[in-house]
Amino acid sequence: xxxxxxxxxxxxxxxxxxxxxxxxxxxxxxxxxxxxxxxxxxxxxxxxxxxxxxxxxxxxxxxxxxxxxxxxxxxxxxxxxxxxxxxxxxxxxxxxxxxxxxxxxxxxxxxxxxxxxxxxxxxxxxxxxxxxxxxxxxxxxxxxxxxxxxxxxxxxxxxxxxxxxxxxxxxxxxxxxxxxxxxxxxxxxxxxxxxxxxxxxxxxxxxxxxxxxxxxxxxxxxxxxxxxxxxxxxxxxxxxxxxxxxxxxxxxxxxxxxxxxxxxxxxxxxxxxxxxxxxxxxxxxxxxxxxxxxxxxxxxxxxxxxxxxxxxxxxxxxxxxxxxxxxxxxxxxxxxxxxxxxxxxxxxxxxxxxxxxxxxxxxxxxxxxxxxxxxxxxxxxxxxxxxxxxxxxxxxxxxxxxxxxxxxxxxxxxxxxxxxxxxxxxxxxxxxxxxxxxxxxxxxxxxxxxxxxxxxxxxxxxxxxxxxxxxxxxxxxxxxxxxxxxxxxxxxxxxxxxxxxxxxxxxxxxxxxxxxxxxxxxxxxxxxxxxxxxxxxxx
Numbered sequence: 001x002x003x004x005x006x007x008x009x010x011x012x013x014x015x016x017x018x019x020x021x022x023x024x025x026x027x028x029x030x031x032x033x034x035x036x037x038x039x040x041x042x043x044x045x046x047x048x049x050x051x052x053x054x055x056x057x058x059x060x061x062x063x064x065x066x067x068x069x070x071x072x073x074x075x076x077x078x079x080x081x082x083x084x085x086x087x088x089x090x091x092x093x094x095x096x097x098x099x100x101x102x103x104x105x106x107x108x109x110x111x112x113x114x115x116x117x118x119x120x121x122x123x124x125x126x127x128x129x130x131x132x133x134x135x136x137x138x139x140x141x142x143x144x145x146x147x148x149x150x151x152x153x154x155x156x157x158x159x160x161x162x163x164x165x166x167x168x169x170x171x172x173x174x175x176x177x178x179x180x181x182x183x184x185x186x187x188x189x190x191x192x193x194x195x196x197x198x199x200x201x202x203x204x205x206x207x208x209x210x211x212x213x214x215x216x217x218x219x220x221x222x223x224x225x226x227x228x229x230x231x232x233x234x235x236x237x238x239x240x241x242x243x244x245x246x247x248x249x250x251x252x253x254x255x256x257x258x259x260x261x262x263x264x265x266x267x268x269x270x271x272x273x274x275x276x277x278x279x280x281x282x283x284x285x286x287x288x289x290x291x292x293x294x295x296x297x298x299x300x301x302x303x304x305x306x307x308x309x310x311x312x313x314x315x316x317x318x319x320x321x322x323x324x325x326x327x328x329x330x331x332x333x334x335x336x337x338x339x340x341x342x343x344x345x346x347x348x349x350x351x352x353x354x355x356x357x358x359x360x361x362x363x364x365x366x367x368x369x370x371x372x373x374x375x376x377x378x379x380x381x382x383x384x385x386x387x388x389x390x391x392x393x394x395x396x397x398x399x400x401x402x403x404x405x406x407x408x409x410x411x412x413x414x415x416x417x418x419x420x421x422x423x424x425x426x427x428x429x430x431x432x433x434x435x436x437x438x439x440x441x442x443x444x445x446x447x448x449x450x451x452x453x454x455x456x457x458x459x460x461x462x463x464x465x466x467x468x469x470x471x472x473x474x475x476x477x478x479x480x481x482x483x484x485x486x487x488x489x490x491x492x493x494x495x496x497x498x499x500x501x502x503x504x505x506x507x508x509x510x511x512x513x514x515x516x517x518x519x520x521x522x523x524x525x526x527x528x529x530x531x532x533x534x535x536x537x538x539x
Contacts, residue, residue: 018353026181061199086253130461141443143374145435150415155329178364198365202358252512265370301334331359332359471521
């Protein structure tokens with residue numbers, strides 16, 4: 001039974017198309033379960049036999065997320081052409097796949113590793129301290145990313161069905177539930193298969209959105225002419241809000257892609273590939289395809305959004321057009337209101353629905369990868385190590401499924417509370433790009449350890465432990481969430497001192513939180529490792 005609110009708002013076509021897409025995902029989850037061997041390695045790594053095509057598509061889909069079709073166009077809509085420079089992160093990420101992926105694959109195969117912590121702890125001979133820290137990194141990265149995707153599902157439903165007061169909640173719940181179900185049923189194999197389909201859909205959606213936007217504005221020539229009429233701040237650095245100053249911009253361009261590639265889900269994709277050649281091909285496809293998509297699809301959508309729905313820019317700040325709602329909803333809003341006008345009622349509604357499916361694909365392809373990775377982290381690195389060391393493979397698989405449910409429920413709860421409550425949490429959840437930047441601030445702290453294991457091999461256990469711990473703490477202090485948390489603490493001299501100090505440093509040196517954390521991380525990793533090595537030689 002289709003709710004009347006959905007029928008009157010968007011018709012039957014969206015219900016049929018979206019319903020068919022979600023049914024296909026569940027079918028692939030069931031199919032993955034049918035061909036699985038039931039082992040832990042098969043559930044988490046699909047038997048380490050993913051060919052170059054599946055590896056390429058699942059790596060791309062995991063990297064893109066709702067950032068590609070909601071967050072990035074929303075940021076271009078808010079800031080202007082300055083965000084085009086963020087496209088530099090794509091070739092850097094692709095280079096990391098080709099440089100790090102084959103070496104991680106080889107060590108993973110030789111050591112039968114499943115998670116990041118397996119490799120890192122084996123190399124540094126650390127059973128407890130490093131394993132807990134690396135697992136913490138995974139949690140700090142995965143949870144914001146999953147929250148980001150679930151929020152995208154809610155934003156999608158809120159724009160599609162504005163007449164329903166509960167559309168955001170229903171959309172978020174449906175996306176979270178379907179994603180959790182097919183991961184639990186089919187494991188990595190189902191995740192990779194669904195990612196492959198979702199990757200094709202989201203790239204097709206990006207291309208379709210750009211074509212529709214340029215067509216809506218009269219073609220390429222008129223589009224470019226209208227772009228030149230945008231406010232000067234939309235066409236220059238540091239953008240409309242002044243956030244994207246050159247140091248901040250390039251710290252994000254350099255470190256965000258690295259953090260996105262050495263995060264838990266991508267690391268496990270390196271393990272799961274059939275061999276180094278598959279990863280090298282993935283690297284090339286990643287660079288060529290995604291750079292083109294960013295420049296020629298995301299940019300037109302965001303800039304076209306500014307033309308159609310001008311920002312409200314004043315001395316007090318920047319706001320989206322009153323009709324749009326939030327920056328991240330610009331593509332959904334245009335799809336819903338402009339596609340029927342441009343292509344006619346039925347065809348326009350169908351095209352708009354395909355864009356919706358593409359956005360859902362972008363969200364779910366990253367949510368499933370990260371939930372699956374988090375399940376592996378909590379099962380292998382916590383449950384199997386400290387809770388039930390002698391657990392059978394079957395028990396560990398069921399524990400992993402429980403962690404998927406728990407992580408999904410937690411993330412969904414945060415999204416729903418943040419949507420309803422006017423608080424610092426709601427401000428934190430406001431933009432998808434902000435959540436992405438928050439998450440990579442932690443995953444990038446694994447960079448010194450990763451380079452040492454794969455290339456240098458001179459670091460020590462305590463150098464890794466101390467460097468990583470201090471790096472994580474420092475990075476957190478420079479995130480947007482830190483001042484919000486301090487604000488709920490009773491006014492103390494230390495609280496004010498910390499807030500003011502961090503603010504002054506960020507103003508003096510405007511770089512991203514990941515860079516602030518990486519500085520003491522690298523310094524301490526090198527110094528402590530040298531001291532520990534010298535002490536060992538003397539003793």
